[in-house]
Each structure stands twice: as C-alpha cells, then as structure tokens.
Amino acid sequence: MLQLPKRGWSKEVIERGLQENRSGDMPVHGGRVWAYVYPAGEEIEAIQKRAYLEFLSENALDPTVFPSLRKMENDVVAIALSHMNAPEGAAGNFTSGGTESCMLAVKTARDYARKVRGIAEPQIVVPVTAHAAFHKAAQYFDVELITVPVDEITFKVRPEAVEAVLTDRTALIVVSAPSYAHGVVDPVTEVAALAKARGILCHVDGCIGAWLLPFFEKLGAPVPAFDFRVDGVTSLSMDLHKYGFCPKGASVILYRSKDLRKFQVFSCAAWTGYSVVNPTMLSTKTGGPVAAAWATLHALGEEGYLEKAAMMREATQKLIAGIAEIPSLSVLGTPEMTLVAFSSTEVSPFFVIDAMKKRNWYIQPQFDGHGSRANIHLTITPQSLANVEPFLADLRAAVEEVRGRTFGPLVATLGAALDGVDPTTFGDEMLGQMLAMGGLSPDALPEEMADVNAILNSLPPALTEKLLATFVNDLFTPTA
Ligand SMILES: Cc1ncc(COP(=O)(O)O)c(C=O)c1O
Structure with missing residues (x-):
C-alpha cells in the first residue's frame, strides 16, 4: 500500500503529479461535457480562485473567531432570500451543496414534527422525480419516505396524487423547481396549499434551478410560481454551485422563519471539549466556498446573470428544435429551463451515448421508469450556445451510426x-x-x-x- 514519502516532494514534482493525475478527466471548459460543470468564464473564475484561496485556511467552525465568514454567509443568504422573495424574518444558511441543503430540510422537518406536532415517526412525501438526496435523507435520518407518481406526459406531480398519500404522520412534502431529470416545475402553489391546510411543511427543491428561474422570467419565459411568494412554502434549497456559477461547495437552505430554522441547529455541551454549535452538517470547514460565492454574486451582478441566462435560453431553444428534426428523437415533457431529456423510438439512447463519446461529447444516461423512457440528459450552460450546431450534427450522425445495432x-x-x-x-x-x-x-x-x-x-x-x-x-x- 502506498506510503507517505520520507522526504517531501519539490514543487515541480508535485505540479507534474497533479497534472498527471488529471490526465483521464473530461475537460471542464469548452462545453463538451453536458453535466456536472458550470464554468463561469475566465474573468470570473480568476476572481473566484483568488477569493477561495484568500479564505482557504480560515475555519467556519467558529463564527466568533472568524467574523468575516459569518458576514459573507449572511450576505449570501440575504441575497438568496431577496432573490426568492422571502418575507421579513426569513433565515437560512450556506451549505456544502444541494444534498446537504435537502438533507437539512428533512432533518428540520423531522424534528419540527416530533417537537411541535408530537409525531413520533414522521413521514416525508416526495414525487418520484424528486432528487435522490431525499432518499438519502430518509435513510440517514430514519424517516419513512412515501413516493408519489407523476403525470407521464408532463412529468409533474399531480396535487391529487399527493393528497391521496397524506397521513397524520406526514411531516414534509417536497416539490421540485425544476426537477433534474425532465427540467419541469411541479405545481408548487397547489401542493403548498394542501400542506398548509394540514400544518405540514412544504419544501421546494430549487437546488438546480431556483437561482436561474427568476432570470428566465425576466427574459420573458413562462415560469410558474415557486418561491416564498407561494403561501405554504416553508423552506427552499438553492445551489449556487450550479446556475449561480460559484465554485463547488456552495448551496443555501432557506426557511420562511428563524423559528423554523431553529430545528436545524445542532448544539452540544455534553462532552469534555469546546461547545459545539453547528447550524449545518459540517463542523470544521474552509472559508473558501463562501468567500468565492460572495465574490461571484457580486462580480456577476444581475446583469451578468441575465446575460448568461439569455445565452442558455437561446441554446436550449435551438437544441430542442434541432433534436425534434432528427428522425426518431423527441424531448420528454416540456422543459421549463435548461435541462433537456430526449429519447428515441428506434435506437437505444445507450448506443447514442457511446457514439457521442467517440466524438468527444459526454452526455448522461437516465434509466427508464415511472413513465419515463430511457433517455439522454443534457445540462445546458452558457458554453452550450457555441456548441449547438456541432453537437446536433454529431448527434444526427451518431443516431444514424447506431441504427439497427443490438445489444450483446x-x-x-x-x-x-x-x-x-x-x-x-x-x-x-x-x-x-x-x-x-x-x-x-x-x-x-x-x-x-x-x-x-x-x-x-x-x-x-x-x-x-x-x-x-x-x-x-x-x-x-x-x-x-
Ligand atoms: C433538483 C436537485 N436537487 C438536489 C441535487 C443535489 O445537489 P448536489 O449534487 O449539489 O448535492 C441536485 C443535483 O443535481 C438537483 O438537481
């Protein structure tokens, strides 16, 4: 097994090693990878890196020792709450990512249900299209998860289907704005009303899109109501490391009130060391992500985000139109943002994915189930716009190449x-x-x-x- 070198390596050897380590990686820049990466552009990335490194060694464990990190977190959360039209008294925290934000929403709902509503064994209700993070939360926090089917044409959950599974143990209902797989927004207004009428909490998972949707709306796109203006929405998760174009490790969990957020906070004075009070999951953590997020939001501003949103909207419209022109291909549902799932009636998407890989494109497979055929998922970014034509040309060729192919x-x-x-x-x-x-x-x-x-x-x-x-x-x- 590999061991620590006796003598430390030189800067040059380390640099060479780092570059060798990444030799098999797909490129972050250039737009050939249609998932996972959201490059902010050269100028903004330089600002981000500077901010990240500047606060790399600070520790957000103790906000009284490093008040800079608390200030930047409060600034970022305030901007996020304003963006989501939160009322006075709303609160939130900066987290490491979408999964942590979603898990905290579930933990908060579980503890609220136990302490306020006296529910010993709470349940959470999630559409089958909700992100796997909620399944993870249910496993980790030992909460019963009830899934609800979605409409097989729109891929949105139906309020009646949600209503049908509610019980006096339901602690939380989750809706997505939008869902990852099909990029559609659930009927938040109707579902939140059902929740509110029964004293149930309602979480909007806006991890992938809540940041971007208001910019789409400003550009004239029809965006259904999904934020804190909707009565009954009690919490909302929103990632800044996706369409906020911040470096990874950046999300927020937002609550309608500080009273509700209180159920998220962990506090321990029952051991021999320092008192531990963590609003989120991690204890010791670098200040890099929050500093970089703070820098990115201020560096891009509303104009910067609108410019990126316009590029992505144009790319999405062109891609959807182009896919429809390729024989046998069709888009699933009606994407409301920048996430497109498409399938073929004649060839397996899995062959198309391999044929595209040979052409140096990474596109993501999604399996079938819950009324959705096996398909290909595209996450559109500003880099996509310049790639629409070559991508569609290769896609057309790839579909032709694999026509008639059968599995081993x-x-x-x-x-x-x-x-x-x-x-x-x-x-x-x-x-x-x-x-x-x-x-x-x-x-x-x-x-x-x-x-x-x-x-x-x-x-x-x-x-x-x-x-x-x-x-x-x-x-x-x-x-x-
Ligand atoms: C809707 C939604 N929720 C949650 C997540 C989880 O986010 P992360 O990968 O940052 O943990 C994602 C990730 O794509 C998502 O699309």
Whole structure:
C-alpha cells in the first residue's frame, strides 16, 4: 500500500503529479461535457480562485473567531432570500451543496414534527422525480419516505396524487423547481396549499434551478410560481454551485422563519471539549466556498446573470428544435429551463451515448421508469450556445451510426437469468461476478457502456442499487 514519502516532494514534482493525475478527466471548459460543470468564464473564475484561496485556511467552525465568514454567509443568504422573495424574518444558511441543503430540510422537518406536532415517526412525501438526496435523507435520518407518481406526459406531480398519500404522520412534502431529470416545475402553489391546510411543511427543491428561474422570467419565459411568494412554502434549497456559477461547495437552505430554522441547529455541551454549535452538517470547514460565492454574486451582478441566462435560453431553444428534426428523437415533457431529456423510438439512447463519446461529447444516461423512457440528459450552460450546431450534427450522425445495432448476448442472458430473482438473496460474491461479467473493473470502465447501461436499466432498481454500491465499494480501493 502506498506510503507517505520520507522526504517531501519539490514543487515541480508535485505540479507534474497533479497534472498527471488529471490526465483521464473530461475537460471542464469548452462545453463538451453536458453535466456536472458550470464554468463561469475566465474573468470570473480568476476572481473566484483568488477569493477561495484568500479564505482557504480560515475555519467556519467558529463564527466568533472568524467574523468575516459569518458576514459573507449572511450576505449570501440575504441575497438568496431577496432573490426568492422571502418575507421579513426569513433565515437560512450556506451549505456544502444541494444534498446537504435537502438533507437539512428533512432533518428540520423531522424534528419540527416530533417537537411541535408530537409525531413520533414522521413521514416525508416526495414525487418520484424528486432528487435522490431525499432518499438519502430518509435513510440517514430514519424517516419513512412515501413516493408519489407523476403525470407521464408532463412529468409533474399531480396535487391529487399527493393528497391521496397524506397521513397524520406526514411531516414534509417536497416539490421540485425544476426537477433534474425532465427540467419541469411541479405545481408548487397547489401542493403548498394542501400542506398548509394540514400544518405540514412544504419544501421546494430549487437546488438546480431556483437561482436561474427568476432570470428566465425576466427574459420573458413562462415560469410558474415557486418561491416564498407561494403561501405554504416553508423552506427552499438553492445551489449556487450550479446556475449561480460559484465554485463547488456552495448551496443555501432557506426557511420562511428563524423559528423554523431553529430545528436545524445542532448544539452540544455534553462532552469534555469546546461547545459545539453547528447550524449545518459540517463542523470544521474552509472559508473558501463562501468567500468565492460572495465574490461571484457580486462580480456577476444581475446583469451578468441575465446575460448568461439569455445565452442558455437561446441554446436550449435551438437544441430542442434541432433534436425534434432528427428522425426518431423527441424531448420528454416540456422543459421549463435548461435541462433537456430526449429519447428515441428506434435506437437505444445507450448506443447514442457511446457514439457521442467517440466524438468527444459526454452526455448522461437516465434509466427508464415511472413513465419515463430511457433517455439522454443534457445540462445546458452558457458554453452550450457555441456548441449547438456541432453537437446536433454529431448527434444526427451518431443516431444514424447506431441504427439497427443490438445489444450483446450478455444483456439477454443476464436479463433472463435475473428475471424475478429476489435482490436480497444476492451476496457480495455474486454481485462481484456480475460486475466482472459486464467488464466493470475498478481500474477501467469499458470503452462502450451500452451493454452495461442496458443491464442496469433492465434490473429491478433494488438490484441495480446493490450492484452500484458494490462497484463503488471496489472503486475506492487504497492505492497499491
Ligand atoms: C433538483 C436537485 N436537487 C438536489 C441535487 C443535489 O445537489 P448536489 O449534487 O449539489 O448535492 C441536485 C443535483 O443535481 C438537483 O438537481
């Protein structure tokens, strides 16, 4: 196993090593990766890096020792609350990302339900389109999760379907603005009204889009009501490290009132060390992300964000029109922002993804289920605009190239062998064998992933989850 070098490496050797380490990465800049990255542009990125490094070593654990970090957090949260039309008395915190913000909303709702409403075993109600972060929160915090189907044309949850599953144990209802998978906004007004009438909390997951939607509205896009102007919305999560174009590690969790936010705060004076009071999950944390977010918001300003929003809106409209012109392709639902899922009636999206990879584009697979066909997901950024034409040309060629292609024999064999098998009976060894059969080794993924995706797509989700967990458990193996 790798050991600490006896003698420290020189700056040059470290630099070389860092560059070698990233040799297999997809490029962040240039717009070839249609997921995960939201570059802010050269000038803004220089400002961000400077701000991040300036506060790299400060510790946000104790806001009385580093008041700068508390000030920047309060500034960022205030800007976010104003952007979401929050009322006087609203409050929030800066978090490490969307998952943390969503998890905190669930933890707050659980504790509010227990302490204020006397619900010993709270439930949360989430549409099947809500982000996996809510499933994670339910697991981590041992809260029962009730899923609600969505309309199979619009991919929005129906208020009647939500109403049908409410019980006297419902602590929280979640809606998305917009959802990641199909980029559509749930009927927030109707669902929040249902919640309010029953004393249930209502969380809007605006992690991916709440920051951008108001700019889209200013540009004339029809944006349904989703923020704190909607009666009954009690909390809202919004990532700054996505369409806020801040460096990663930047999200906010916002509450209608400080009284509600109180249920989020953890405080401990029952050990032998310093008193621990954490408003969010982490304790010790760098000041880099909050400083960089503070710098980005001020550097871009409303005009900067509007300019980016206009570029993305144009790119999205052109892409949607271009996809519709490619034989057999169609967009799922009606995207309301910059997230587009499309599928084909004739070819598997998994083959198209591989054919696009050969052309140096990374596009993301989404599996079928809940009325959604297996599809390809695009996250559009300002970089996308200059890439629309070459991307569409390659997409057209990729669809033609894979027409008539069929999956390898393993897909059918495994599909038949596993049909109806109880996933709980699969031990680690069997899961390992299955991964090996699919060519999934932690050292390198196969060049072509279509067969693997087809297998994962065809398995019961519980088995897919087990397989992926086994794979990731192997992926993080200490360096030899
Ligand atoms: C709607 C939504 N919620 C939550 C998250 C989780 O955010 P993160 O990846 O920052 O933890 C995402 C991520 O894409 C998202 O799209």
